[in-house]
Amino acid sequence: MSEKTSKPANANVDARLAEFRATFGRMSDEVSKVIVGYRDIIDNVLTALLTRGNVLLEGVPGIGKTMLVRTLGEVLELQFRRVQFTADLMPGDIVGTNMIAQDETGRRTFRFERGPVFTNLLLADEINRATPKTQSALLEAMEEHSVTVAGTRYVLEEPFFVLATQNPLEMEGTYPLPQAELDKFIFKLDVGFPALEDLDEIIVRTTFEAMPKVNRVATGADILRLRALVREVPVSPHVEDYAARVVLATHPETEHATEMVKRYVKGGASPRGLQGLILAGKVRALLDGRYSVSCEDINAMAHPTLRHRIQRNLEAEAEEISRDAIVSDILTKTPQTAEAV
Amino acid sequence: MCPPANGENAKEEEEAMTTTQAESFKTRYETLRGEIEKVIVGCRDVTDELLTCLFSGGNALIESPPGLGKTLIVKTLADALDLQFSRIQFTPDLMPADIVGTNIIMQDEMGKRYFQFQRGPVFTNILLADEINRATPKTQSALLEAMQEHSVTVGGVRHELQEPFLVIATENNLETEGTYSLPEAQLDRFFFNCRLRFPDLKDLREISRRTTATGSMSVSKTLTREAVEAMKHEARSVDVSPAVRRYASRLVLATHPNREGTTDRVKQFVRYGSSPRGVQALIIGGKVRALLAGRRSVLAEDIRYVSKPALRHRLIMNFEGEAENVDPDRIISEVVANVEAPKG
Numbered sequence: 001m002s003e004k005t006s007k008p009a010n011a012n013v014d015a016r017l018a019e020f021r022a023t024f025g026r027m028s029d030e031v032s033k034v035i036v037g038y039r040d041i042i043d044n045v046l047t048a049l050l051t052r053g054n055v056l057l058e059g060v061p062g063i064g065k066t067m068l069v070r071t072l073g074e075v076l077e078l079q080f081r082r083v084q085f086t087a088d089l090m091p092g093d094i095v096g097t098n099m100i101a102q103d104e105t106g107r108r109t110f111r112f113e114r115g116p117v118f119t120n121l122l123l124a125d126e127i128n129r130a131t132p133k134t135q136s137a138l139l140e141a142m143e144e145h146s147v148t149v150a151g152t153r154y155v156l157e158e159p160f161f162v163l164a165t166q167n168p169l170e171m172e173g174t175y176p177l178p179q180a181e182l183d184k185f186i187f188k189l190d191v192g193f194p195a196l197e198d199l200d201e202i203i204v205r206t207t208f209e210a211m212p213k214v215n216r217v218a219t220g221a222d223i224l225r226l227r228a229l230v231r232e233v234p235v236s237p238h239v240e241d242y243a244a245r246v247v248l249a250t251h252p253e254t255e256h257a258t259e260m261v262k263r264y265v266k267g268g269a270s271p272r273g274l275q276g277l278i279l280a281g282k283v284r285a286l287l288d289g290r291y292s293v294s295c296e297d298i299n300a301m302a303h304p305t306l307r308h309r310i311q312r313n314l315e316a317e318a319e320e321i322s323r324d325a326i327v328s329d330i331l332t333k334t335p336q337t338a339e340a341v
Numbered sequence: 342m343c344p345p346a347n348g349e350n351a352k353e354e355e356e357a358m359t360t361t362q363a364e365s366f367k368t369r370y371e372t373l374r375g376e377i378e379k380v381i382v383g384c385r386d387v388t389d390e391l392l393t394c395l396f397s398g399g400n401a402l403i404e405s406p407p408g409l410g411k412t413l414i415v416k417t418l419a420d421a422l423d424l425q426f427s428r429i430q431f432t433p434d435l436m437p438a439d440i441v442g443t444n445i446i447m448q449d450e451m452g453k454r455y456f457q458f459q460r461g462p463v464f465t466n467i468l469l470a471d472e473i474n475r476a477t478p479k480t481q482s483a484l485l486e487a488m489q490e491h492s493v494t495v496g497g498v499r500h501e502l503q504e505p506f507l508v509i510a511t512e513n514n515l516e517t518e519g520t521y522s523l524p525e526a527q528l529d530r531f532f533f534n535c536r537l538r539f540p541d542l543k544d545l546r547e548i549s550r551r552t553t554a555t556g557s558m559s560v561s562k563t564l565t566r567e568a569v570e571a572m573k574h575e576a577r578s579v580d581v582s583p584a585v586r587r588y589a590s591r592l593v594l595a596t597h598p599n600r601e602g603t604t605d606r607v608k609q610f611v612r613y614g615s616s617p618r619g620v621q622a623l624i625i626g627g628k629v630r631a632l633l634a635g636r637r638s639v640l641a642e643d644i645r646y647v648s649k650p651a652l653r654h655r656l657i658m659n660f661e662g663e664a665e666n667v668d669p670d671r672i673i674s675e676v677v678a679n680v681e682a683p684k685g
Contacts, residue, residue, distance in 0.1 A: 278553040
């Protein structure tokens with residue numbers, strides 16, 4: 001089976017590879033017309049979009065998260081909706097509700113009023129401000145690409161992509177996402193504060209004339225086609241083995257764990273972390289013009305894919321050992337070739 | 342086959358027939374499991390335990406950290422059967438009505454108002470209750486009532502659930518903050534307690550191969566609702582000899598620190614042993630196991646085979662056991678080694 005799928009017509013592959021890189025580049029450039037700096041964040045968001053994953057963005061308010069998703073919607077000519085999560089937001093406010101409607105004869109029936117989740121790009125702003133039941137309503141849609149209301153299942157239109165944001169500060173009145181829900185995001189991206197020159201550029205772009213205009217450079221259908229290509233990229237056994245050992249190394253009880261993991265980690269990444277590593281590695285390989293994933297690709301995508309899946313123990317929290325430091329440690333200590341298979 | 346001439350032949354034929362029945366139970370079971378394993382990598386033990394629950398009419402509690410494919414395994418099970426499936430994510434603010442349903446006010450043509458019952462997600466065949474320990478006790482007990490009675494009562498009206506009704510609840514044993522652990526009495530209502538382990542290197546690689554490339558496995562429906570009911574019935578009709586029955590009872594008694602046949606470890610770490618429900622789970626689970634081995638009667642080895650999932654959640658540790666984090670599986674192994682099995 002894999003023999004057949006890994007060898008499509010060769011000329012065709014080159015053309016598709018070129019198309020992939022060109023489309024990705026156009027999207028990234030176009031979004032950057034509006035968003036100053038943060039090129040890595042933009043590229044990672046696009047990568048997640050092409051793996052059919054969703055992204056959790058952590059950063060302080062006012063750094064252009066909404067702008068990023070809105071611009072993405074314009075660049076792709078896809079529908080965009082934003083939901084501000086609040087403590088009193090209800091699941092029905094996201095997925096929709098059954099309303100009682102009256103027909104001509106005066107008979108009352110139920111009619112389903114679609115919620116904002118029925119869109120292509122959804123910004124879930126400050127997801128940790130809503131109560132757990134409301135959070136889980138969104139996370140179900142993210143995972144299944146469908147919602148169920150009063151026993152009826154509604155399928156969402158593809159592509160469907162969720163970008164959720166959360167505040168990094170331990171603030172009152174927030175409900176942190178439980179591990180099981182965090183695990184459903186392919187990436188967690190940490191957005192830092194812009195540098196001085198970027199701030200200057202922001203002033204130039206936003207405080208004078210009209211905002212820069214973006215053009216549509218790709219369509220939803222393009223995204224679906226690129227997503228299909230991503231899945232076709234082959235992964236050689238030794239890369240697959242390496243990625244699996246990196247994931248196992250996040251588990252303190254396995255033989256693959258590093259000393260740092262044994263000392264500071266309570267729970268490690270799930271198989272979803274491995275899927276994320278491989279898929280993100282495939283996108284990176286394509287962007288680099290290669291039709292196969294390398295260990296370098298896995299390393300490059302390890303931080304955004306694994307950082308939110310590592311649960312630190314009390315000691316790590318007390319000593320302020322960051323999750324990123326733990327991931328880096330794993331990458332340097334895990335051999336790229338297995339000693340014996 | 343030649344027609345039976347006398348009584349002896351009739352007996353032989355009866356035996357042959359029951360063997361065929363056991364065979365066909367086994368065949369249907371294995372077809373179903375094969376379908377599930379098209380999607381699920383590894384964890385054969387948990388798959389077997391869930392299927393045993395299905396054919397025993399019991400409910401299962403899966404203990405596992407997040408992301409090991411609990412939802413996938415249950416959803417695949419539902420896909421491989423011609424049954425309805427629904428999933429509830431348990432959260433601290435989930436209310437009983439979110440599970441069983443509510444009465445809403447409707448108006449008919451005459452303008453008269455009346456209540457209409459809006460069925461909750463519990464009205465299904467296979468229900469995945471994800472992270473059951475995150476809901477408050479009142480909400481948990483709403484589900485547990487449905488599990489026990491196979492019916493729910495809302496506004497004084499009783500609504501029957503359709504058979505088969507199988508609840509598979511999951512519990513995250515890693516995160517304990519903000520959870521309400523199930524009280525012992527409610528844990529006891531689960532037929533089996535399954536443990537999903539983290540996949541090994543080989544399985545991880547297979548998972549990545551199956552899920553990150555093109556094409557997805559489709560599962561075909563192998564059994565109808567009626568076929569499942571018939572297999573449940575078949576499992577119940579398997580014989581258990583008095584010696585094996587007594588063996589199962591002795592095992593359960595040996596998990597009690599103050600009973601004969603108990604072990605030192607039980608005396609040291611266990612506060613209360615398994616309830617009589619444990620013995621039922623041993624016997625009925627053993628019956629399914631016997632059918633899978635092509636037998637129409639339960640042997641001691643069948644009882645031993647199901648002893649861990651049937652008993653591990655029914656042992657209540659004492660303070661010392663809790664403090665030392667004693668694994669109930671080790672205690673069960675010891676009890677099993679200590680209690681003499683009947684011959685044959």
